[in-house]
Amino acid sequence: MDARNIEAFLLTNPPNIFYLSGFSGSSAYLCITEKTAHLYTDFRYLQQAAEEAPSFEIIKVGSSENFDEMIAFLLKSGIKNIAVEESNLTLSSYNRLKAAAQGIELIPQSRFVEEIRAIKEESEVEKIAAAAGIADQAFQQLLPLVKPGMREDDIALELEYRLRKAGSQKNPFDIIVASGPRSALPHGLASSRIIEEGELITIDFGAVFSGYSSDMTRTFIIGEPSKKQREIYNMVLEAQELALSNLQIGKACAEIDKLARDHFQKYGYASYFGHGLGHGVGLEVHELPTLSPKGNMILEEGMVFTVEPGLYMRGWGGVRIEDLVVLRNSGPEILTSAPKELSI
Ligand code: ZN
Ligand code: ZN
Numbered sequence: 001m002d003a004r005n006i007e008a009f010l011l012t013n014p015p016n017i018f019y020l021s022g023f024s025g026s027s028a029y030l031c032i033t034e035k036t037a038h039l040y041t042d043f044r045y046l047q048q049a050a051e052e053a054p055s056f057e058i059i060k061v062g063s064s065e066n067f068d069e070m071i072a073f074l075l076k077s078g079i080k081n082i083a084v085e086e087s088n089l090t091l092s093s094y095n096r097l098k099a100a101a102q103g104i105e106l107i108p109q110s111r112f113v114e115e116i117r118a119i120k121e122e123s124e125v126e127k128i129a130a131a132a133g134i135a136d137q138a139f140q141q142l143l144p145l146v147k148p149g150m151r152e153d154d155i156a157l158e159l160e161y162r163l164r165k166a167g168s169q170k171n172p173f174d175i176i177v178a179s180g181p182r183s184a185l186p187h188g189l190a191s192s193r194i195i196e197e198g199e200l201i202t203i204d205f206g207a208v209f210s211g212y213s214s215d216m217t218r219t220f221i222i223g224e225p226s227k228k229q230r231e232i233y234n235m236v237l238e239a240q241e242l243a244l245s246n247l248q249i250g251k252a253c254a255e256i257d258k259l260a261r262d263h264f265q266k267y268g269y270a271s272y273f274g275h276g277l278g279h280g281v282g283l284e285v286h287e288l289p290t291l292s293p294k295g296n297m298i299l300e301e302g303m304v305f306t307v308e309p310g311l312y313m314r315g316w317g318g319v320r321i322e323d324l325v326v327l328r329n330s331g332p333e334i335l336t337s338a339p340k341e342l343s344i
Contacts, residue, residue, distance in 0.1 A: 001032075001034075001083070002034075004083070004107075004109070004112075005081070006081065006082075006083040006107060006109070007033060007034070007079045007080060007081050007082070008031055008032065008033045008074055008079050008081070008082040008083070009030075009031070009032045009033075009082070009083045009109075010029060010030070010031050010067075010070070010082055010083065010084050010085070010089075010097075011029060011030040011031075011032070011113070012029045012064075012084070012085050012088050012093065013085050013087075013088040013113070014026065015117075015283040015284050015287075016113040016114070016117075017029070017030055017039075018211060018283060019113060019116075019117055019283060020032075020113065021037075021039055021052070021053040021055070021056050022052045022053050022054075023039060023041075023045075023048070023049050023052045023053040023056075024048075024052060024211065025041065025044075025045040025048055025049065025052075027041060027042060027044070027045060027063075027064045028040060028041035028045060028049065028064055029064055029070075030056070031070050031073075031074075031082075033074075033077065033079060036057070036073075036077075037055060037056045037057065038056060038057050038059050038070070038073070039053050039056040039057070039059065040059045040060075040061045040064065040069070040070060041059075041060070041061065041064065042061060042062065042063060042064065046058060046060060065092065065093055065096060066096075067093075067096060067097050067100050068100055071097075071100045071101060071102065071104065074104055075102060079104065080103075080104060080105060081105040081106070081107050082101075082104055082107065083106075083107045083108075083109045083112070084097070084106055084107070084108055084109065085109060085110070085113075086108035086109060086110050087110050094106075111288065114287060115288060115297075117282055117283065117287060117288070118280050118282075118287065118288035118289050118297065118300075118303055119300055119301075119302040119303060120282060120302045120303070120304050120326065121302070124212060124282060124304075125302070125304060125326050127209050127210045127211070127212035128209075128212045128213070128214060128281065128282065128304055128324070128326070128335060129326075129335045130167075130209040130212075131168065131206065131207040131213055131214035132207070132214040132216065132324050132335040132336045133335075134163060134167050134168050134207040134209060134214070135163065135168070135205060135206055135207045135214050135216050135336065135338075136216075136336060136337050136338045137162075137166045138159055138162035138163040138165075138166050138168075138207070139159070139203075139205075139216070139218065139338045140338065141162045142158055142159050143220075143344055146195075146201070146222060148195060148196050148197045148222055148223075149194060149195070149196075150194070150195050151190075151191075151192050151193065151194055151195070152178070152179055152182075152190040152191050152192070152193050152195065153177075153190045153191065153192055155177045155190065155195070155203070156175040156190035159175055159177075159203070159205060160175060163205070163207050166207070167207075168207035168208055168209065169207075169208040169211075170208050171205070171206070171208075172207070172208050172213035172214070172215065173205075173206065173215075173285050174189050174190075175189075175190055175203070175204070175205045176188055176189055176190065176202065176203065176204035176205065176217075177189075177190035177191075177201065177202070177203050178190075178201070178202045178318070179193055179195045179199050179200065179201045179202075180193070180195070180196070180199040180200065180317060181314075181315055181316065181317055182317075183199075183200040183201065183202045183219070183312075183317040183318045183319070184312045184313055184314050184315070184316065184317050184318040185312070185318070186274070186275055186310060186312055186318070186320065187204075188202070195222070197222050197223040198221060198222070198223050198224065198225070198226070199222070199317070200219055200229060200317040200319060201219065201220055201221065201222070202217060202218075202219045202318060202319070202320055203217065203218055203219075204216070204217040204320065204322065205217075206281075211283060212282055213281055213282070213283070213284070213285045214281065214324055214336070215285055215306050215322065215324055216322055216323065216324060216336045216338065217308055217310075217320045217321060217322030218321065218322075218338055218340065219236075219318075219319045219320055219342070220341065220342055220343065220344050221342055221343055221344070222344055223343065225342050225343055229317075229342070230342060232269075232313075232319050233342045235264065235267060235269065235311065236309050236310060236311055236319045236321050237321055237340065238263060239259075239260040239263040239264060239309040240260070240307055240308075240309050240321050240323070242259050242260060242263055243256050243257075243260045243277060243278075243307050243309065244307055244325070244332055244334070247299065247307075247325065247327060247331060247332040248299065248331065249299055249300060249301050249327060249329065250298060250299065251298070251299050252295070252296075252297075252298055252299075253289050253290060253291045253292070253295030253296070253297050253298070253299065254291075254293055254294065254295045254296070256278075256291055256299070256307075257276060257277040257278075257291045257292050257293055257295060258293070260273070260277050260309045261273060261277075261293070264309075264311065269311055272311040272312055272313055272318075273310060273311055273312075274312065275310070276290060276291055276292030276293070276295065277291040277292065277307060277308065277309060278290075278291035278305045278306040278307045278308055278322075279305060279306055280303065280304060281304055281305060281324055282304060289303055289305055291305060291306075291307070299327055300327070301327055301328065301329055302326070302327065303326070303327045304324065304325070304326045304327075304335075305324070305325065305327075306322050306323065306324050306325075307323055307325060308321065308322030308323075309321065321340060322336075323335075323336045324336045
């Protein structure tokens with residue numbers, strides 16, 4: 001904050017609030033200055049906040065859109081500016097804040113806490129690895145149950161049950177089960193479509209453990225794949241292996257993305273790879289770093305992110321293979337270990 005000439009910092013984004021204070025409720029904001037750390041919340045969360053955020057002074061407010069007390073404190077303390085999270089603060093909150101601010105300058109900030117969160121502490125890696133382990137276990141239990149004639153919804157339900165049984169707190173995102181031509185939808189949520197033998201089935205899902213998420217995708221076929229299905233699958237798998245084997249501290253995120261993209265380009269398939277190669281995973285399922293052509297961060301030790309190349313052809317189908325890695329000094333450690341056989 002000193003380096004950015006910020007005297008006070010208002011935090012309104014829940015994952016950042018949890019990261020800095022430990023408070024996991026849905027309605028609160030933090031105000032941090034050089035000397036003070038305040039957590040403002042309403043009656044419903046007073047006890048929880050005191051238990052979860054012991055290093056913060058808990059202050060009761062009528063609602064988390066009411067900043068009057070905070071502003072009064074800042075004015076009394078002689079504070080001249082306050083940083084706000086520009087990609088999170090709603091327009092109505094901003095207007096209230098601006099009306100109350102009485103000469104205190106509002107300084108928009110983006111990615112401040114998010115960039116710190118991109119580098120995980122070992123205790124965070126352990127939680128993400130535990131979530132990935134739960135997802136692996138549930139997937140292993142699911143595979144023998146998948147049969148032709150099931151709906152995509154049936155598969156999602158079986159998987160969700162096993163994830164929860166294995167210790168996942170909730171789904172970090174709605175489970176994707178996309179079969180046949182629907183597998184060309186990168187984010188095709190499970191539908192009532194009935195699965196048949198010989199069709200591509202893409203399943204993208206994760207678990208949550210102690211607030212931390214995992215993320216993994218597998219694509220497979222019940223029965224024997226066609227020649228084209230196998231070719232496309234192998235092309236995606238090779239792109240993933242190429243990216244994984246080149247992960248190294250100090251390399252640019254965009255450079256890793258380009259390796260996978262160039263691999264598809266070599267076969268004339270680059271236009272079917274329409275999304276980034278990967279994204280950070282932690283308290284949120286999509287966070288920094290971003291591995292894409294525009295990903296401007298440099299890989300650092302302790303980053304946890306996905307490597308998920310995919311090819312999607314409208315009317316035919318698609319393949320995505322996604323693993324989660326933590327970058328170590330010695331290279332990537334892969335946290336997801338479910339098998340990658342095309343045929344089940
Ligand atoms: Zn995913
Ligand atoms: Zn992902």
